[in-house]
Amino acid sequence: MSDAGGGRFRQIRPFLWGATGRCARCGKGRLFSGFLKLHDRCASCDYNLATVDSGDGPAVFVILIAGFIVVFAALLTEVMFNPPVWVDLVIWLPAGVALCLGLLRPMKGLMIAAQMRNCGERPPL
């Protein structure tokens, strides 16, 4: 798809950009300055990121998704192989922690993208 000037339209994908840690408005600036800490403003489009707050939303979704996956896999392993308890602890405890940490940042970016798209820019509280 191209415009009359021969350039290309940039496809807007706020949820993909948010899940990958980029600004949901422009898709170029980075959302995070640390593991979960946000920049104050987008370096590319100057969106005030201090106005968005995902609250506890990402943690709830991460707990539900990771809990389902780990508990289902642990129960399946228990039924199929009946391993000793220490094997379950060695496998599923680190897997649960790794899955939660791996999902937390993309989920927070996704929640922030949803808030930016649906609520617009608000003055800070």
Ligand SMILES: [Zn+2]
């Ligand atoms: Zn931006």
